[in-house]
Amino acid sequence: MKKIKIRKVGPIRLTAAA
């Protein structure tokens, strides 16, 4: 019985130092 590995991907965040 195979368990499928599923991964949630978070958002890509782009920054600038204030």
Next chain:
Amino acid sequence: MVTASAGYDPDRPLPLHQLVYLADGEEVTVGRPDIDSYGIFPADGAEIVRRLEAGATPRDTAAWYLDEYGEGVDMDDVIAALGELEFVRPADTAETVAAAETAPAPVRWQRLGAALFSPPAWIAYAALTAWALVTMVRRPDLAPTYNHVFFTDYYTVVQAALFVFAIPQLLLHEAFHALAGRRLGLRSTLTIGRRLYFIVLETSLPGLVAVPRRRRYLPILAGMLADVLVMAVLTLVADLTREPSGAFSLGGKVCLAIAFAVLIRVVWQFSFYLRTDLYVLISTALGCVDLHDTAKQYLRNRVNRLLGRTGRLVDESGWHETDRRTARWYSWLIVVGYAVSIGSFALAAVPIGYRMLVGVLGRFTGGGEVGWEELLDSAVFSGLVVLQFVIIAWLMIRDRRHRRAQRRLAHVIA
């Protein structure tokens, strides 16, 4: 293997939202662009989702899997994972069917984004940058130097001016990220965030993970493109507004001060261990999914193994294979980077800040005659420093609360 206990009927099609699929190496990113929820599936897992979305029943899909791969699949787990990713629609009613069939609203500013990164725009950007560079070479007093920052002897005026002018420039940097995303039809959100002891503006482009990697580079680098263009314009304005004697006008001096502050922000992007734009660029090029967190866990496990604290080891089975391979060498760069940042903070910023605060407080408490200008100067200066500490403390508390409030996922690796 299918049971009816997991809250779905194995003999009826499973209603799913409209999904997008992006092949990425040997895996497939599957997601719901309307709510920006995305998961990475192995190829066989993605094929299961495709079949379910096409209307095959869970039981038929499980039978297909057994036939294709020669072993059964844990269908309950797959469907529970689809639920956690919010891919499953509540049982079909007329309303949910109608809602599912309406196309998502197009994002605003998409045409502006397309125009901003069109061939004529690129020619203009290249010409502007080349003009600024040639001018700098011909008149070296325009080349960036930290002396440009001190356009007046009133240091508080310097600090306040750089702070005030930083805001539109930061918003332009983030707007370029957002518009390069809008060009691809992606939504974006702007928030305030924190990196170590830096306050940052943060544009989140969740839909970017469902775009082929080679098309992600422009949205990632668009912010630094904006920075370079701002530096070019400010330098040219300083050159064109000189006094008849050739000296810079006050406006020109302010332009050069801001241009140097922008350069510092571009250099800051190279501290990739703080998850800057260049970190996103590197991890995208290497095919990583969550390099920073994997590298941090890798380091933590190494330290705990050395200390014999095996009870504190993080489960490594959840790591993405590319992240695991990259973390072996990348994790050491994080150590070096943090050492440089924290070291420079301890050796430079803390003593300087302490000396300045003592000087400022001395003006308020000292017995001598102190003019109101000096008191105002000190009050504004210390106010700005305290404000930054307050914002950073607030961001730390906010992020901690946010982490605690996150749902625990049982069937999906978060």
